Amino acid sequence: MGKPTGFLEIERHDRSYDAPAERLKTYKEFVHRMPAAEVSRQAARCMDCGIPFCHQGCPVNNQIPDFNNLVYRDQWRAALENLQSTNNFPEFTGRICPAPCEASCTLNIEDTPVTIKTVECEIIDRGWQEGWIQPQPSARGTGRRAAVVGSGPAGLACAQQLARAGHSVTVFEKSDRVGGLLRYGIPDFKMEKHLIDRRIAQMEAEGVIFRTNFEVGVAVSVERLLDDYDVLVMAGGAENPRDLPVPGRELDGVHFAMEFLTQQNKRNAGDAEEVAAPNGTLSAKGKHVVVIGGGDTGSDCIGTSNRHGAASVTQLEILPRPPEKENKSLTWPDWPLKLRTSSSHEEGCEREFAVGTKRFVGKDGRVTAMECARLEWAPDDQGRMQMREVEGSTFEIKADLVLLAMGFVGPRHGGLIEQAAVELDPRGNVKASVTDYRTSAPNVFSCGDMRRGQSLVVWAIREGRQCARAVDEYLMGATKLPR
Numbered sequence: 001m002g003k004p005t006g007f008l009e010i011e012r013h014d015r016s017y018d019a020p021a022e023r024l025k026t027y028k029e030f031v032h033r034m035p036a037a038e039v040s041r042q043a044a045r046c047m048d049c050g051i052p053f054c055h056q057g058c059p060v061n062n063q064i065p066d067f068n069n070l071v072y073r074d075q076w077r078a079a080l081e082n083l084q085s086t087n088n089f090p091e092f093t094g095r096i097c098p099a100p101c102e103a104s105c106t107l108n109i110e111d112t113p114v115t116i117k118t119v120e121c122e123i124i125d126r127g128w129q130e131g132w133i134q135p136q137p138s139a140r141g142t143g144r145r146a147a148v149v150g151s152g153p154a155g156l157a158c159a160q161q162l163a164r165a166g167h168s169v170t171v172f173e174k175s176d177r178v179g180g181l182l183r184y185g186i187p188d189f190k191m192e193k194h195l196i197d198r199r200i201a202q203m204e205a206e207g208v209i210f211r212t213n214f215e216v217g218v219a220v221s222v223e224r225l226l227d228d229y230d231v232l233v234m235a236g237g238a239e240n241p242r243d244l245p246v247p248g249r250e251l252d253g254v255h256f257a258m259e260f261l262t263q264q265n266k267r268n269a270g271d272a273e274e275v276a277a278p279n280g281t282l283s284a285k286g287k288h289v290v291v292i293g294g295g296d297t298g299s300d301c302i303g304t305s306n307r308h309g310a311a312s313v314t315q316l317e318i319l320p321r322p323p324e325k326e327n328k329s330l331t332w333p334d335w336p337l338k339l340r341t342s343s344s345h346e347e348g349c350e351r352e353f354a355v356g357t358k359r360f361v362g363k364d365g366r367v368t369a370m371e372c373a374r375l376e377w378a379p380d381d382q383g384r385m386q387m388r389e390v391e392g393s394t395f396e397i398k399a400d401l402v403l404l405a406m407g408f409v410g411p412r413h414g415g416l417i418e419q420a421a422v423e424l425d426p427r428g429n430v431k432a433s434v435t436d437y438r439t440s441a442p443n444v445f446s447c448g449d450m451r452r453g454q455s456l457v458v459w460a461i462r463e464g465r466q467c468a469r470a471v472d473e474y475l476m477g478a479t480k481l482p483r
Contacts, residue, residue, distance in 0.1 A: 002072030006044035012112040013042060020347045024307055027188040027268050029095075030343075036076075039122045042115045043071040049106050053333040054116060057104030059462040060087045064101060064116055071119055080127040083120060085482065088157045088461055089199060091128070092182060094121025095191045097458045098296075104333035111325075128198070135205035138166035144475045147172060147229040149216045149416060152180025153457045154448025155235035156199070157464030158471070161481055163206045165472045170229070171208060174215035177269070180237055182457070184262040187300050189307070193269065217415025222444075231443050231471055234416065234430055235464060238449040242406040244292065248360030253367035255282060257297050257405035264304050284308035288398045290370060291315045292357060293405035296342075301403045303344030314350045314397060318387070320377055321353035356389065360402065370397045408454040420444055429453050436474070437467040445471055 003009075016032045017023065023030035034042070046068035054064045063082055070079035083090050094117055105113035127133045144167045148159045151173040159169045177183050179196045200210065216225060226232055241256045243249070259282060266276035273281060284305035291301045294317030305313050326336035345351065354375045361369040374393035380386045410428040411417060417430065423440035425431040430446040432438055437445045447467035448460045465482070472479040 002046060002048070002069040003044040006041075006072070007047050007107055010041050010045050012045065012107075012115065013038065014115045015118050017343060023189065023343075024347055027264070027307060029189060029192050031095075033125065034118060034122065036122065036126070039119055040072050040074060043068040043119050045107065046072075046114045047106060053104040053106055054101040054114075055104075056333055057100035057102070057335070059100075059456070059458045060093070060465070061462075062086050062101070062120070064114075067123060068114065068116075068119060071123065076123065076126055077130075077132055079123050080132055083123050084127075084133075087120075088160050088465065089153060090120050090124035091195050091199075092153060092191065093458050093461070094118075094124060095195075096186055097456060100335050100456075100458075103335050106333075109328050109332055133202070135202050136164055137206045138164055140166055141168065142166040142476065144168065144231075145170070145229045146231050146233060146471060146475075147216075147225050148233045148235055150180060150234070150236035150448070150450065151175075151178040151210065152235065152237055152448060152460060153182060154450075154460035154464040154467075155180065155233070156203070157461045158233055158235055158447060158468045159208050159464075160203050160206065161465055161468030162471060163203065163208045165468070165476075165479070165481055167472070167475065169208045171210050172214050172216050172225075173210065173212045174218075176213055178210050178212060184265050185258060185297070185300075187261060187304055188265060188268045189303060190300070193265070215415065217417075217419050222416065222419040226443060230475060231445060232420070233467060233471060234420065234422070234439070234444065234446040234450050235448045235467070236411055236416065236450045238408040238410050238429070238454040240409050240412050241404065242409050244357060244404055244406065246357055246359050248362055248367065251360050251362040251367040252365055253362075253400060254360055254402045255404065257291075257293070257301050257403045260284075260403050261297075261300055261304060264308075282401070284310040284313075284401055286311050287400035289313045289401045289403065290397055290399040291403045291405055293317070293407065294319070294351075294353075295405065295407060297407070298403075298405035299342040299344045301405050302342075302349045303347060305401075305403075306344070306347045306349075311400075312350070312398075313348060314352065315345075316355045316357070316372065316397075317351070317353045318356055318375065319353065320375075354387075356387070358394065360399075361396070367399055367402055370399045370402065371395075372397060408449075410453060411450045417450075422446070427453055434463075434466065435470075437463070437470045438474070445474075 018030040048065040067079040067082045099117040102113040148171045163169045263277045285308045289305045289310045291298045326338045358371045374390040375387045423431045432446045447463040469481040
């Protein structure tokens with residue numbers, strides 16, 4: 001334990017942001033790094049609980065009390081080694097993970113959890129700054145070859161672990177750049193893309209080969225790939241978006257969120273407009289934007305729309321407004337349902353809860369408004385919550401651009417999955433257990449969102465690491481990779 005009385009003596013402080021008016025002028029990250037001395041003080045608040053509930057909240061099994069103690073004692077390099085032993089990409093999770101570890105922190109019982117996410121991010125950022133992070137190539141090769149399809153966090157974590165075990169690894173990515181949703185789903189103001197490029201350079205130095213603009217199942221068959229590689233790891237995403245099949249859905253101006261977000265990230269990367277938006281530019285400038293969906297993707301659409309210069313932004317959520325504060329006696333240490341206001345919400349947004357969309361209204365083939373209704377939720381005879389429209393509650397919202405951000409229903413089944421002929425689970429994901437990550441097809445494994453469904457970056461990294469261990473054990477009969 002770093003400082004036994006730290007949690008009593010030191011108040012919780014966290015990183016600060018640029019003011020909304022300033023950060024709306026740029027797509028750069030706007031979070032201010034905390035001075036190292038203050039990070040050490042915040043780490044001293046960790047109580048090193050007899051049962052560290054933060055471990056329950058962290059899917060990658062970060063040894064949180066241990067690295068907090070090391071940071072408190074100013075042993076930053078040892079803290080880095082500890083952190084990297086469980087997490088391949090802390091600079092990603094330190095920026096975009098919602099920090100379920102902090103929700104599980106014992107100090108969160110009184111709403112003052114240790115700033116675990118900030119400590120983690122500072123450890124890894126300092127590691128890069130000091131030059132402590134270097135490629136870790138295997139001393140010798142195994143002669144075995146692995147193909148990883150998908151370069152999101154699951155695929156990258158799996159590929160890096162396999163390469164460090166001595167296998168020859170090739171990552172196949174259908175997009176023009178590596179990173180999956182990290183690259184084209186997360187806005188630059190939440191995570192700048194040079195962070196991905198830096199990791200890719202490290203992985204290439206470790207022997208990983210990257211093939212972009214290469215869609216398995218289209219550019220090459222799964223059968224051909226299995227002729228050339230000992231194993232195939234399916235680590236794609238859950239890319240099939242949830243649609244809203246109501247009258248007027250075909251109107252111009254109604255788009256999936258990823259169409260909108262991907263275009264902006266491509267522009268930020270320097271692509272010409274005809275490359276960034278081959279099917280037409282989606283811009284929120286001067287428009288009344290309606291975002292349907294209350295999750296992180298919806299929040300990302302809000303922040304991007306405000307940076308475009310939208311006339312107004314409204315977010316609709318079908319569920320009722322959650323409580324401002326959770327009942328700790330009922331929820332802790334689990335992830336609580338409560339109202340969450342993101343930095344993008346703070347930049348300007350109207351939020352409506354318990355609202356359903358009845359139809360899109362248009363003129364000359366383009367959306368101009370939405371007809372909506374208020375909903376009420378009540379339990380049915382079995383106690384399950386059911387929604388019904390409030391009589392006489394229909395209203396219209398002006399809408400020039402509608403962005404559907406209602407989540408994803410699973411992976412796309414054409415191409416890769418169809419050719420691999422793998423068994424699917426009842427939700428349409430690739431069926432594979434978390435014990436060995438093997439699919440029903442010989443020599444084929446699966447991990448990440450393609451296996452578990454839409455989830456968090458931290459779960460993707462966990463699954464990629466565990467899948468790599470399973471693949472290494474399958475190829476070699478034994479493994480030293482951590483689980």
